Amino acid sequence: MKDGIRRGLSLILFATLFFLPIGFFKVNRVLNGSVFSLWELGYAWMLVLFALFSTFKIEFKWLRYLRTGFLIVLPSVLIYISQRYVITEIYDPNVARISLGPSIYLAIIGAWVLLSTETKGTLKITLSLLALLVLFGLGMFPMLGLYKEYINRQASFFLELQRHLSLAVSSLLFALIPGIYLGYQSTRHPRLREWIMGFVNGFQVAPTLSMLALLMIPLASLGQSFPFLRAWGVKGVGFLPAFIVLSLYALLPITSNTYTAFKQLDPSVMDSAKALGMSSKQVFSKVSFPLALPFIITGVRIAFIQNIGNTILAGLVGGGGMGSLIFLGLAQSATDLILLGSLPVVLMAMGFEVILEFTELRLKKKMGVLYDQA
């Protein structure tokens, strides 16, 4: 999108602060709250004027730096001032909360869209997001619905977060070696490839939920028939079915990308290695595998990001993770609880994506596969 369009979009998004609700005061998590707008927040409308002006092109260098700083902190400031709404009703401070209205969300998007027009825009947006997270963690938004949910179940939140990550990571690691092995073997035996791809694809097609449900039966009966297995945790519910399903799902991206990784190897390079008199083990360890590695990492990255999302479903079978928060929130119709469960998943997915893509890029440069062959 051209810069002009982005600026126009930001302008409109900031303007919504004037006429859309900026927040809700809710007496408890379930009941709908009373709406309040920008005008009930004192001189906050001046802030919005600044925001509107910031959408125009600025010539002076220092004014531009000022604008960048302004845009980076704007989301945090907006949320903060929404918390300054003067509550006129009687309320229980442990339960009542101020939730964010649509205009704040839109304005935050506006600020980020505007930041994307600047150089190193992604970095600046990340800074803005980090600022929000840090202030949130420090308790600077005490009345925020999301914060209330968080503070009320802090220990449980971090426990589930840890469970979520350990499920996602362990199931990925478990699928890693088989996935790479199967992917590599697919390149050497074309007939085998069809079988492997069919097997691995079949799992992708089957809905995760159905897989979980189907697994409950054999696992449960196994656990009942063999007490020692039960002691190890073989049950129809809990960690194990989620782990099995997640591993199977992680298989496809890893296998498929490993296959591509080895298939894309330059035949001239492989021929030279063989002709030099290197044994097949040496060719593999010194040439094939290093050159295929960046593309294998692509598969690992895709599998991991996929897993972080899929792990939410573990919450349905008692496997823990952010899913338990989300489904609890759904059952209780508590929006803030749902947000508390889903936002970390989104942030983790995006964060790991960036980190892993960066690793991939560095590896590709190191292996010289980023450039066209001479």
Next chain:
Amino acid sequence: MIKLSQIRKLYDTQEALCNVDLQIEDGECVVLIGPSGCGKSSLLKSINRMIDIDEGTITFFNEDIQSMPVEQLRRKIGYCIQGVGLFPHMNVKENIAILLRILKWKEADIERRVDELLIMSELPLSYKTKRPHELSGGEAQRVGVCRALATDPPVLLMDEPFGALDPMTREKIQIAFRDIAQKLHKTVVFVTHDIEEAILLGDRIALMNEGQIVQLSTPEALIQDQKENFTKNFIGQDYPLMVLKRYRVRDLKLEPVSNLAVTHGIDLDTNLKEALALCIKQTEPVIFKDGPNTYALLYSDIFSFIRGMQNETAY
């Protein structure tokens, strides 16, 4: 010495090589040439077992190539291909030294050997840390040749290595390669489809068609002795002129003259085809200087030389 006897190779039912016999002597360069699909690459690759033959035997210095582990055989043979195949994740030094590392040479020896090879190929020593993608086509192929020569193998197999280079680079690298191979007394089997390259590099030319060797002769002998119509058609009618490029004025062994004014700027290293062209362009004779001596060149010098070569090496 490499001996190929009754080689037969089938791809499904298609005969790629049929009853091929060839003996390559130590230190000579045999060029395999022919149209696409004639089997020249297959024949080359059967020597280092990149392709396995269906019938026949190949002996390498009197040992059957099937009798030794294939890695052992290949370490005695250097192999260069058109795509070069340099390892993109290693720099020039690591590329050249890879086999030396595997053979556990000492670092100091490796360093010395790599320097030696780079100097011989006229590449700057600073290239050691460069990555393959930073090299031009000609430079990459020179590094490929260095890599093939790293363990000083007695035999080099070259599969159209200079085909992808532009004509100017190609000519330079052909001459450089010929000089290196001759200086090191390497036995070379060279595949090409370019008859001029074959004339320049080959001590003997094996003309192939449809999986068989149609004729095996020296470049000079091919001027007169063309056994099949196929040969006539393949090498073309101006073949004799092409053979001139193989030699230089130096080979004419002209006597120095005195009291004549220099008319042209050629020297003893100019090839005979260029020299002949100059004779055509100018009224004779061509007077030139090389070093302290002045020489006079006539048409007849060139013709009698070629006639002499033909008689000498008639096959």
